[in-house]
Amino acid sequence: MRKEALRTFLLSALIAFLLTFMLFTPWEQDKEARLFFKLIILLLMLTVLLSYVQSIKQAERIKRVELTYTVIRCSNCNYKLEREYREGDFVFKRVGICQCGGSLYIDMIYTIKPQRPSKPWLLR
Amino acid sequence: MNGSVEQWSSIYYMLSLLAFMFLILFNQRIQVIMWLMNITRVLKKLERMVDECRSTLINTMRKYGCTLEDLNYTINELLEFYVIEPVERDPFGVIRRLEHLINLQRGKFREIVGRLAPKADDVTRKNIENMIEASIAVNTLYRIVRHFFILGKKTKSMLIIAQLEMALPYIMRFAEAYFNAIKVFSQGKPLGDGIGPLVAGKLMLNAEKKVVKDDTVIAEVPFEGRRLIVIKALGPGGEVGKPGKVIEELVEENGGKVARIIMIDAALKLEGEKSGDVVEGIGAAIGDPGPEKFRIEEVATRYNIPLDAIIIKESLEEAVGAMKKEIAEAAQRVVDRVKELIRERTKEGDIVIVAGIGNTMGIGQ
């Protein structure tokens, strides 16, 4: 992540430098050279954009952690409890006695992937 | 000033001409180089996956009391494990031979895990067996890709390289599914494939369970005057049991007087279909290599018992990954469906066998 940010920064600095260089150089006549310069700048800009996109994709991959939940039910009444999954949980495990006297068991263990984080405006 | 402009334009012209010639002469080489670059990238990724599988296995074994010095070597050997399929040219008894080989493989894995993770309890041991199987799958894919990559480079065959490159997305889907599965296996959470055992477990919730041989559980459940015999693999360790054998024995025990056999299993969906959809069909809903399915079809045919299949649609990633919410919630719908089916198609006094097929990891009874 940090390496990529540094690269983006260096490339942007280079572009800024080239742009200023171009602005303050009086070669109105030399059209080919100017075209060449413009092309280089365009390419650099594309590189910056690509590395930006790449870094966002990477960040997205890291952020998407799966979450697992355990649903506990009573075999007698309508009691239902949803909590985070703990090691040792398994479906149909008896986990205690309900207030009504029925036995509590794990009814479901499911995993959800959180939604993708909203993308920055450039990639929407 | 003018001279420099002319100089520039002629250099520019020469350069573009050269580039043009280069592209025309070497376009295929460039294409092959680009393909090879892509394959190298994917191959590196696969290699990292195999390395991670290996280190996960080693860490797990160490955690459960492995003291072996050259564990790395043993694991490497294990990852290359293979089963030679029986001859099919003389098909007589091929299922029996295949079943023998599968039993041998099971026994071998069990023995290896017992030796490498001596302190693991029964549940963990089964989960480790599942981890080994998934690691072998990832390693096999890696070896195949590497083989064709090197072969393509050696023979400079564009055909091999192109084919490999184009198959890569498909191969990677499998590799990633199995790779991600290893983490779920090590935690022992329910899998998407566990929907069959989940439904069976719901049906036998308050009944008395009996563990029959080969890690399978049966329970007799009275239901509106009928006798339901519900079958699932013994949980919560990762296990598929031997439903075929058990169904065969149950039918024999009851002298063939079984009104229906209902099987519930997860099935691979086609792209574009919705996960968790429940569909009904006919036949033995089981995705084993053959023996279990064969036994069920055989006994059903012998006694002329109707076979109902209820399948729950899932993708490969969902089937070997942790159970998703929509699939877990489908379980209750399937239970209702099974009950409805029994009410509609059987009468009071009938015996009905209901089998929940799949890996019962994280699902007890």
Ligand SMILES: [Zn+2]
């Ligand atoms: Zn209660």
